[in-house]
Amino acid sequence: MASLITTKAMMSYHHVLSSTRITTLCSDKAIENQQRKAKLQFSHRFFSRRTISAAVINSASPVPEKETVEDERRCHVAWTSVQQEKWEGELTVQGTIPTWLNGTYLRNGPGLWNIGDHDFRHLFDGYSTLVKLEFNDGRIFSGHRLLESDAYKAAKKHKKLCYREFSETPRPARSNFKNPFSGVGEIVKLFSGESLTDNANTGVIRLGDGRVMCLTETQKGSILVDHDTLETIGKFKYDDGLCDHMIHSAHPIVTEREMWTLIPDLVKPGYRVVRMEAGSNKREVVGRVKCRSGSWGPGWVHSFAVTENYVLIPEMPLRYSVRNLLRAEPTPLYKFEWCPNDGAFVHVMSKLTGEIVASVEVPAYVTFHFINAYEEDETGEGKATVIIADCCEHNADTRILDMLRLHTLRSSHGDDVLPDARIGRFRIPLDGSKYGKLETAVEAEKHGRAMDMCSINPLYLGLKYRYVYACGAKRPCNFPNALSKVDIVEKNVKMWHEHGIIPSEPFFVPRPGATHEDDGVVISIVSEENGGSYAILLDGRTFEEIARAKFPYGLPYGLHGCWIPKD
Ligand SMILES: CC(=O)/C=C/C=C(C)/C=C/C1=C(C)CCCC1(C)C
Numbered sequence: 001m002a003s004l005i006t007t008k009a010m011m012s013y014h015h016v017l018s019s020t021r022i023t024t025l026c027s028d029k030a031i032e033n034q035q036r037k038a039k040l041q042f043s044h045r046f047f048s049r050r051t052i053s054a055a056v057i058n059s060a061s062p063v064p065e066k067e068t069v070e071d072e073r074r075c076h077v078a079w080t081s082v083q084q085e086k087w088e089g090e091l092t093v094q095g096t097i098p099t100w101l102n103g104t105y106l107r108n109g110p111g112l113w114n115i116g117d118h119d120f121r122h123l124f125d126g127y128s129t130l131v132k133l134e135f136n137d138g139r140i141f142s143g144h145r146l147l148e149s150d151a152y153k154a155a156k157k158h159k160k161l162c163y164r165e166f167s168e169t170p171r172p173a174r175s176n177f178k179n180p181f182s183g184v185g186e187i188v189k190l191f192s193g194e195s196l197t198d199n200a201n202t203g204v205i206r207l208g209d210g211r212v213m214c215l216t217e218t219q220k221g222s223i224l225v226d227h228d229t230l231e232t233i234g235k236f237k238y239d240d241g242l243c244d245h246m247i248h249s250a251h252p253i254v255t256e257r258e259m260w261t262l263i264p265d266l267v268k269p270g271y272r273v274v275r276m277e278a279g280s281n282k283r284e285v286v287g288r289v290k291c292r293s294g295s296w297g298p299g300w301v302h303s304f305a306v307t308e309n310y311v312l313i314p315e316m317p318l319r320y321s322v323r324n325l326l327r328a329e330p331t332p333l334y335k336f337e338w339c340p341n342d343g344a345f346v347h348v349m350s351k352l353t354g355e356i357v358a359s360v361e362v363p364a365y366v367t368f369h370f371i372n373a374y375e376e377d378e379t380g381e382g383k384a385t386v387i388i389a390d391c392c393e394h395n396a397d398t399r400i401l402d403m404l405r406l407h408t409l410r411s412s413h414g415d416d417v418l419p420d421a422r423i424g425r426f427r428i429p430l431d432g433s434k435y436g437k438l439e440t441a442v443e444a445e446k447h448g449r450a451m452d453m454c455s456i457n458p459l460y461l462g463l464k465y466r467y468v469y470a471c472g473a474k475r476p477c478n479f480p481n482a483l484s485k486v487d488i489v490e491k492n493v494k495m496w497h498e499h500g501i502i503p504s505e506p507f508f509v510p511r512p513g514a515t516h517e518d519d520g521v522v523i524s525i526v527s528e529e530n531g532g533s534y535a536i537l538l539d540g541r542t543f544e545e546i547a548r549a550k551f552p553y554g555l556p557y558g559l560h561g562c563w564i565p566k567d
Pocket residue numbers: 124125164165166196197201202216217218247250325335
């Protein structure tokens with residue numbers, strides 16, 4: 001039964017909502033659950049912090065040392081921690097869910113940015129929070145839950161940061177302040193991986209054998225979860241000797257048959273390209289590529305791309321930096337450094353033989369996310385002559401990394417705060433040429449100069465494709481406040497936007513039996529200006545709303561998701 005909730009408990013459920021009447025449609029069970037949980041929340045000391053302290057990052061990038069409760073109150077729910085460990089309930093659907101859409105959409109992301117007295121400073125630091133939308137014959141059962149990583153459990157227990165997160169390093173114990181050797185100990189812990197986080201807050205994947213795993217940049221942050229209860233099952237134990245390398249790409253490429261990923265080598269700068277068969281825990285090294293730049297560190301590989309026959313290995317000028325890895329206080333580039341003079345490259349490896357078939361220098365670039373790549377036969381001789389690879393590119397402007405600091409996100413109100421972003425298209429010739437091209441695929445103004453958090457029809461992975469779904473921006477601001485469907489062939493863009501929203505990655509689910517690339521739905525979870533949130537379903541073709549379901553509380557921003565079909 002649909003009801004209007006305006007109870008005291010719900011009124012104060014989320015402090016951003018404190019002066020807002022919550023009008024939401026949800027089932028009686030969900031309301032009951034929600035009210036009970038909302039009350040519980042206030043006895044939960046852990047989540048009831050009222051002050052945000054944002055430490056100064058460095059002198060080149062000053063931020064106020066203290067933000068007040070006022071800042072937190074004014075800030076968008078997208079950048080506000082979840083108020084409780086977990087919730088589940090049914091959402092009331094407005095509109096009609098297609099009958100074929102049965103399965104679970106799981107989204108991962110950092111959802112809790114404070115622990116004890118400590119407030120995190122960067123979006124990527126927050127503790128992993130899973131959100132599920134289980135579609136079942138037109139109904140949506142939903143929930144969220146914090147991932148029980150060692151980092152989160154230790155933080156909860158000791159009420160302080162215990163592991164190195166993306167931008168944060170735990171303070172050395174008081175007893176170590178005067179110990180001249182404690183620094184050496186910290187270095188050992190860093191390079192043995194002991195102090196690194198396993199807070200798997202970046203993405204979640206469904207392996208070909210059905211196991212569901214949360215991931216981040218550290219290999220120890222590969223954690224299996226139950227997609228139904230959102231319970232943490234335990235660490236994914238890689239059955240190979242490759243864990244010594246500690247880090248990997250946060251975005252492996254997964255199909256029903258296999259998983260590909262990149263393992264950067266910090267000692268002899270390069271990347272191992274590895275493949276894991278579905279059903280196995282053992283990654284096999286298919287090949288290794290040596291970095292071409294003379295810098296100490298390999299380029300950061302948050303993601304990469306594959307075609308039918310090749311793996312594309314980006315070597316960005318944004319490189320791991322030993323100096324910055326050792327610093328306790330972050331720099332504007334965190335653990336990285338910008339080395340454009342050493343060149344930017346893309347390498348291409350054969351999936352079959354592990355041989356490098358192309359290695360080209362390209363213009364400098366900064367990307368988190370590759371969109372897709374494919375082979376093109378331009379001479380019509382029946383063999384690929386060029387590789388096309390698309391990514392969300394931030395105009396080689398590294399400031400994007402520091403712009404994702406919570407203080408910046410919390411205080412941005414509709415201006416052009418971020419560097420403009422575009423779909424960057426690499427053209428990599430396979431004829432031995434030294435250089436590749438990087439061009440703008442679609443005029444950036446058409447998607448509001450924001451472009452990130454992308455998905456495609458997964459059936460087009462590695463193949464010539466036409467549509468990109470991503471967060472774009474409704475001008476005049478270039479903050480990703482809209483969903484966009486980009487037709488990279490016709491070079492036009494459809495946008496979906498509502499005032500004051502911050503949507504998370506639009507995720508495309510194809511309709512079984514579809515013959516058109518855009519025949520399916522796009523799912524996103526939207527954080528609202530008034531402190532609420534809802535799941536939205538857009539028609540893949542028209543990019544118009546077909547259904548939405550409001551959560552009885554506000555959810556923060558999320559990163560990446562996956563689809564688990566109903567068995
Ligand atoms: C959330 C996201 O997209 C990225 C998360 C990145 C993390 C957690 C990076 C962690 C690291 C350390 C703690 C030290 C070593 C380097 C690096 C892998 C960047």
